[in-house]
Amino acid sequence: MALSSIFGGASPSQQQKATVAASSSKAASVKDQLKAQIGQELAVANASELVNKVTENCFEKCLSSPYSNAEEGCVDQCLAKYMRSWNVVSKAYVARIQQASTSGEI
Amino acid sequence: MSSITQNDLANLDDQSKKEIMTFLESENSKQKVQMSIHQFTNICFKQCASNVSNGNLSSQEETCLKNCVNRFLDTNIRIVKGLQSIQ
Numbered sequence: 001m002a003l004s005s006i007f008g009g010a011s012p013s014q015q016q017k018a019t020v021a022a023s024s025s026k027a028a029s030v031k032d033q034l035k036a037q038i039g040q041e042l043a044v045a046n047a048s049e050l051v052n053k054v055t056e057n058c059f060e061k062c063l064s065s066p067y068s069n070a071e072e073g074c075v076d077q078c079l080a081k082y083m084r085s086w087n088v089v090s091k092a093y094v095a096r097i098q099q100a101s102t103s104g105e106i
Numbered sequence: 107m108s109s110i111t112q113n114d115l116a117n118l119d120d121q122s123k124k125e126i127m128t129f130l131e132s133e134n135s136k137q138k139v140q141m142s143i144h145q146f147t148n149i150c151f152k153q154c155a156s157n158v159s160n161g162n163l164s165s166q167e168e169t170c171l172k173n174c175v176n177r178f179l180d181t182n183i184r185i186v187k188g189l190q191s192i193q
Contacts, residue, residue, distance in 0.1 A: 080161030092175040
């Protein structure tokens with residue numbers, strides 16, 4: 001499914017290998033199914049959070065007057081900008097977490 | 107997908123249960139990070155995206171976003187410290 005590929009949903013094939021031999025195949029299949037289901041639901045939750053936030057922000061930025069075709073272009077540009085912003089924020093936050101963990105703050 | 111029954115869960119061996127707990131904990135902390143990123147992007151986009159007629163980020167906007175995240179975290183840390191000192 002496309003959503004889980006965006007948000008890196010569970011990839012059961014990798015996790016499967018290590019443990020399949022140890023437990024019975026029934027338990028392993030329940031376990032993997034459970035993990036896949038959890039990953040899937042998280043991916044859906046993330047996608048809907050993103051859709052809500054982008055809609056909120058781009059609605060504010062673009063739809064000040066009655067709807068027109070020009071605003072459709074604005075929404076597209078706004079979405080592109082929001083996704084790029086998401087990536088910048090994500091990198092800055094992860095860098096900050098790493099910096100804090102190497103300096104022993106966390 | 108929804109074919110896991112209560113019974114299946116109850117019959118899981120201890121090692122599998124433990125593995126699922128570990129999996130849940132790690133997914134949980136990953137998800138917290140994800141949600142923070144959603145929150146920061148929401149706040150900082152409002153602050154930094156001056157016009158949305160161009161889908162690319164300008165270098166000022168990029169710097170603004172980075173600063174916004176860092177100042178937000180600085181504020182957060184300061185507030186936690188402030189509250190701790192009251193106690």
